[in-house]
Amino acid sequence: MREVIIEVAVQVIGAILMGIVGIVFAYIGKWMGQTKKLETVSAAMEQLEAVVKNVVGELQQTTVEKMKAATADGKLTPADIKELGETLFIKSCEQLSSPASAALEAAGIDIEAMIHSVAEAYIERIKRMNNIIEIGGAE
Numbered sequence: 001m002r003e004v005i006i007e008v009a010v011q012v013i014g015a016i017l018m019g020i021v022g023i024v025f026a027y028i029g030k031w032m033g034q035t036k037k038l039e040t041v042s043a044a045m046e047q048l049e050a051v052v053k054n055v056v057g058e059l060q061q062t063t064v065e066k067m068k069a070a071t072a073d074g075k076l077t078p079a080d081i082k083e084l085g086e087t088l089f090i091k092s093c094e095q096l097s098s099p100a101s102a103a104l105e106a107a108g109i110d111i112e113a114m115i116h117s118v119a120e121a122y123i124e125r126i127k128r129m130n131n132i133i134e135i136g137g138a139e
Helices: 003-070 078-095 098-106 111-138
Strands: none
Touching: 003 078, 003 098, 003 111, 078 111, 098 111
16 A cells, blocks of 8 residues: 555656646746847847948938038938938838848837937937047147
8 A cells, every 4th residue: 555655656746847847848948939039139130230320321422412512501401301211211121131120020129210210329429420530630
């Protein structure tokens, strides 16, 4: 009788341990899946940033200077800024890879807003650098 109780207890404990091990492995798998998803989104964000910086540079060289030259005060008009924003979005989407775009969309990221945010931050950084260079050159 005692042997039967021990055998049943071992089976029950074994089943409980297998259940715990299964739960632990399921949690680890879920955690690893989340980590992989975050890595994918991070890589997609890095690609988006690189693409936007490239497009901003292209537009600066090919379009912005011409638009500024076409105005009396040498500044962009609101219509110019709107046109540049649309062109920035279109060119950035064309250059962004499909997997990166899909990863960003799956993460619920507003790609258009992100493109404009990255571009604005990059343009502001360029302006600050130019001001530093001008101030440094004037001394």
